[in-house]
Amino acid sequence: xxxxxxxxxxxxxxxxxxxxxxxxxxxxxxxxxxxxxxxxxxxxxxxxxxxxxxxxxxxxxxxxxxxxxxxxxxxxxxxxxxxxxxxxxxxxxxxxxxxxxxxxxxxxxxxxxxxxxxxxxxxxxxxxxxxxxxxxxxxxxxxxxxxxxxxxxxxxxxxxxxxxxxxxxxxxxxxxxxxxxxxxxxxxxxxxxxxxxxxxxxxxxxxxxxxxxxxxxxxxxxxxxxxxxxxxxxxxxxxxxxxxxxxxxxxxxxxxxxxxxxxxxxxxxxxxxxxxxxxxxxxxxxxxxxxxxxxxxxxxxxxxxxxxxxxxxxxxxxxxxxxxxxxxxxxxxxxxxxxxxxxxxxxxxxxxxxxxxxxxxxxxxxxxxxxxxxxxxxxxxxxxxxxxxxxxxxxxxxxxxxxxxxxxxxxxxxxxxxxxxxxxxxxxxxxxxxxxxxxxxxxxxxxxxxxxxxxxxxxxxxxxxxxxxxxxxxxxxxxxxxxxxxxxxxxxxxxxxx
Numbered sequence: 121x122x123x124x125x126x127x128x129x130x131x132x133x134x135x136x137x138x139x140x141x142x143x144x145x146x147x148x149x150x151x152x153x154x155x156x157x158x159x160x161x162x163x164x165x166x167x168x169x170x171x172x173x174x175x176x177x178x179x180x181x182x183x184x185x186x187x188x189x190x191x192x193x194x195x196x197x198x199x200x201x202x203x204x205x206x207x208x209x210x211x212x213x214x215x216x217x218x219x220x221x222x223x224x225x226x227x228x229x230x231x232x233x234x235x236x237x238x239x240x241x242x243x244x245x246x247x248x249x250x251x252x253x254x255x256x257x258x259x260x261x262x263x264x265x266x267x268x269x270x271x272x273x274x275x276x277x278x279x280x281x282x283x284x285x286x287x288x289x290x291x292x293x294x295x296x297x298x299x300x301x302x303x304x305x306x307x308x309x310x311x312x313x314x315x316x317x318x319x320x321x322x323x324x325x326x327x328x329x330x331x332x333x334x335x336x337x338x339x340x341x342x343x344x345x346x347x348x349x350x351x352x353x354x355x356x357x358x359x360x361x362x363x364x365x366x367x368x369x370x371x372x373x374x375x376x377x378x379x380x381x382x383x384x385x386x387x388x389x390x391x392x393x394x395x396x397x398x399x400x401x402x403x404x405x406x407x408x409x410x411x412x413x414x415x416x417x418x419x420x421x422x423x424x425x426x427x428x429x430x431x432x433x434x435x436x437x438x439x440x441x442x443x444x445x446x447x448x449x450x451x452x453x454x455x456x457x458x459x460x461x462x463x464x465x466x467x468x469x470x471x472x473x474x475x476x477x478x479x480x481x482x483x484x485x486x487x488x489x490x491x492x493x494x495x496x497x498x499x500x501x502x503x504x505x506x507x508x509x510x511x512x513x514x515x516x517x518x519x520x521x522x523x524x525x526x527x528x529x530x531x532x533x534x535x536x537x538x539x540x541x542x543x544x545x546x547x548x549x550x551x552x553x554x555x556x557x558x559x560x561x562x563x564x565x566x567x568x569x570x571x572x573x574x575x576x577x578x579x580x581x582x583x584x585x586x587x588x589x590x591x592x593x594x595x596x597x598x599x600x601x602x603x604x605x606x607x608x609x610x611x612x613x614x615x616x617x618x
Contacts, residue, residue, distance in 0.1 A: 121167040121168075121191065121192075122167070122191075122192040122193075123162050123165060123166075123167035123189040123190060123191055123192055123216065124189065124190055124192050124215070124216020124217055124218065125165075125187065125188075125189055125190075125216055125217045126161065126188040126189060126190045126196070126214065126216055126217075127214055127215060127216065127217050128188070128196075128198050128211055128214050129148060129183060129188045129198070130187060130188055130189075130217065131186065131187050131188075132182065132186055132187075133182065133183070134180060134181045134182050135148070135177055135181040135182070135200060136181060137202065137208065138208065142179065142180050142181035143177055143181040143200075143202065143208070144177065144178070144179045144180070144181060144203070145176065145177065145179075145202075145203030146176075146177040146181060146200065146201065146202055146203060146208070147174035147175070147176060147177070147200070147201045147202075147203065147205065148174050148175040148177065148183075148188075148198060148199070148200055149173060149174040149198065149199040149200075149201070150171075150173055150174075150175075150190075150196055150197070150198055151196070151197040151198075151199070152194070152195070152196070152197065153194075153195035153196055153197050153212055153213045153214070154197065154212060154213070155197070158173050159191070159194065159196055160173065160191070161173070161175070161188050161189060161190055161196075162188075162189040162190070162191075163185040163187065163189070164185075164187060164189060165189060167189060167191070171183075171185070171188065174199075174201075175188070189216070190214075190215070190216045191216075192216060194215075195213050195214065195215055196213075196214045196215070197210065197211065197212040197213070197214070198210070198211045198214055226242065226243040226244035226247055227242050227243075227244040229242060229243040229244075230242060230243070231243045231245075231246045251265050363382075365380075365381040365382040366381055367379035367380060367381045384397050384398050385397070400423050400424065402421045402422070402423050403421065404420065404421035406420070406421070407420075408420075409421070412488070413488055413489060413490035413493070414490060426445045426446075428441065428442040428445070429442060448463060448466050448467075450462050469486045474486050489509075489510075491510055491511060491512065491513060492509055492510070492511060493509060494507050494508070494509040495507065495508045495509065516533060517532065517533055518532070518533070519531065519532050520532075548568050548569060549566065549567070549568030549569060549570055549573055550566075550567055550568050551564065551565070551566065551567075551575075552564070552565045552566070552567040587602070587604070588602035588603060588604055588614075589602065589603070590602055590616065591603070593616075597617055598615045598616065598617060599616055599617070600615075600616045601613040601614055601615050601616055602614045602616065
């Protein structure tokens with residue numbers, strides 16, 4: 121039985137006669153409101169022990185048990201008389217305090233959520249959904265209580281349904297707590313938001329948000345997943361996403377809308393060390409995998425993978441090629457568009473960040489392109505102005521350009537030097553194309569290991585070696601000559617015989 125403390129004479133009230141004297145031996149009758157039908161009152165909050173009717177007051181004019189409790193939901197009429205039944209006062213339509221009962225613990229307080237179809241429960245049952253470490257004497261007991269709440273499924277349409285607050289497990293927030301369309305795999309996607317109807321996704325409950333800050337405050341948000349937690353077979357049974365961001369820019373109203381699937385903005389205040397817009401740290405505890413432009417070779421551990429078009433099973437396939445994988449540009453500060461807001465460098469490879477080199481010794485591949493991939497320079501109008509690309513398809517004819525101290529080496533056939541532009545001696549016999557200061561001629565010179573090296577000018581087929589300027593001469597049998605200079609710079613004439 122639920123009882124409430126009476127609003128008349130409830131706890132410790134003293135009654136008096138008309139002369140202001142304590143009403144010793146006075147009588148307090150209780151009836152159903154508006155009637156003379158006796159209605160029971162009780163001595164304590166349990167409602168187990170009824171008062172006599174009438175209640176006989178003690179010498180001080182008080183209820184001897186100290187309290188009067190009435191049945192919850194009932195209206196009472198109280199009649200007060202002297203010990204000789206002389207009427208002193210009548211009070212009608214008296215209820216218990218709050219009219220619903222005074223709770224002494226959470227189990228006695230009812231809770232009804234707002235909204236149609238709400239089910240009434242107790243505050244105790246509602247609070248039981250919230251498990252906090254401070255409610256328990258030991259960590260083990262806390263974890264045990266939290267585990268006992270993890271009996272429901274994950275999705276809202278599963279039976280039994282999950283509790284909305286499970287601090288040792290999942291936490292549903294906002295729209296996720298009331299979502300009834302469960303997106304899970306396998307199964308037919310329900311008709312919920314665009315994540316199910318258009319993207320065909322089977323992610324966690326829509327609208328769910330998580331926030332976690334560690335004891336030391338390193339993390340503002342934590343999202344974690346591991347493939348071993350999945351039990352389904354096949355590609356989607358072993359693919360796990362730690363963080364998912366989806367934007368469907370489907371506004372056709374002509375508003376020129378923009379969407380970001382992920383947006384990161386970081387601010388470095390004055391005198392602070394560093395801020396990163398994003399750091400992607402990868403760990404490889406498996407085999408050493410080296411991908412190529414033609415094959416991922418088993419994937420391995422990849423920092424960023426940008427598949428153009430994404431997965432065609434979500435929201436359909438591409439209509440056209442995607443625009444660009446990465447664009448490095450100037451930021452637009454709406455507050456002060458005159459600020460430069462440019463990058464000091466476009467892309468930097470740390471000295472020891474590439475396998476094979478520490479930036480001082482050895483070599484490592486920083487950028488690798490497929491044959492006929494072009495590095496292109498464009499004009500201000502977007503037209504082609506210069507290109508560097510390769511059409512080599514024979515590894516024995518590989519080409520290289522090496523910039524060394526005071527020389528540029530052109531390499532072909534793997535390791536054979538074919539030309540060096542240099543002012544230094546090389547390591548093999550080669551032709552040296554040397555530029556010199558104004559007033560001095562550029563030099564075509566033989567160089568290399570040997571002490572004596574001929575410089576062979578060899579035309580092809582019936583072609584000839586041409587040099588100098590021909591000057592006519594009538595002296596027979598010489599018809600003319602070509603002037604050359606020797607190593608000392610002295611002019612010499614090479615006669616041309618008719």
